Amino acid sequence: MAIARQLDVQLIAHSQFTPPSGTGWEPQDGVSDAESLVEFAGRACYESFDRPNPRTAENDAYLRHLMEVGHHGPLEHAHATMYVRGISRAAANELMRHRHFSFSQLSQRFVPTESAEVVVPQAIAEDEELKRLLLNAADEARFVYDELLDALEQRLADEPNALLRRKQARQAARAILPNATESRVVVSGNLRTWRHFIAVRATEHADLEIRTLAVRCLRVLSDVAPTLFADFQIQQLADGSEMAISSLVSEM
Template sequence: MKAKLLSYIPRSTIQSYKLDWKNQLPHLSYTFAIESISRTCSHQLVRHRVASFSQQSQRYITVKRLSEKIVIPPTIKDVNIVNEFIKSSSNTYEQLVEKGVPKEDARFFLPNATETSLLMTMDGKSLAHFFGLRCCNRAQWEIRSLANSMLEQVRKVEPEIFNRIGPYCYQLGYCPEGRFSCGEMQETIERYVRDNESTS
């Protein structure tokens, strides 16, 4: 998984309007190139509707060497089972394409573990919300890792804003998850404070 901040509208472009940092956020924009994430992760990303996405097509691009282009969760220790499934899925896909089935139909038999790449653009307010949800310990591991990588990058270019941003417990000082809390709020807040200090 790789995320790279490609471009952004710097805070300095709107500072003359005397807005506080929270009111500046909706007017700022951040574009990331995201590579080698699973389709599972991309499905979670596109739930953030106040964003623009351009995702690699499986309709026009033939998926080759599927076994080299999958994301395996770290909790899966027996990769032999996974490899058997991927081989079967890959064979099914390739045979369908060879028989003239359109790629857009053959892709139905590709797993959610298949890697994809995309461009994503979000305004600052939506990005702060994204980090609040997806940096949370309760978020799925892959999107949490992606969110933390993205947060690290925007903290470098806009520390005055994004050093205040992280999972909601860090932003708010309390956990909004209620009874679904991870139970590690204090440790999480301390970790994000340390991360701020190391990037400052």
């Protein structure tokens, strides 16, 4: 099996905000839609549209205050969607443990896996011998996959619907495909969920692949909502990989 593309994370959608009329409140100039929406939702709780507290009159101070006091609900109104490619099935499985996200994942039952590629973990990729070992094992798994696919298709020969026959054969044969097989996922979530995902998956305790994904998402989201992700600091670990940690004590 060939080596998959590098991890690719692209922002494909995020919240647009249309301020309502009749409140007397206008978004602050230069503030992103996501952050104006979160401010509006927070102020709607108290109808504090006239910005009565000078300490939280500015959008960034207001959002920081929401996070500091744990008033996280307003963050749930702003959303972002990423398209992630070059991620292993193993890391995709970790990503999907986060229950407040919505997912659409490449189907191994419908999409031909004959051209599937593998994501090689960094610790293996930097050692030629280990890389060869992994790629050989992946090739063997691939060989067995093809054998199973052919045998299953023959056993299902009575099924007149060719598409169904192929799907049933693939869904059984994929059992032999490695955890390293590349996957592709559309993932959507509100900004509270993205913050939580980054808080737990960008730490040094997380697996390197999902940590790399979390740090990449943090960089993307820092453009969508700079203040809401400003408490996360990206740091480099001794092995050259990156992690991120929030300066806020209470997260979520």
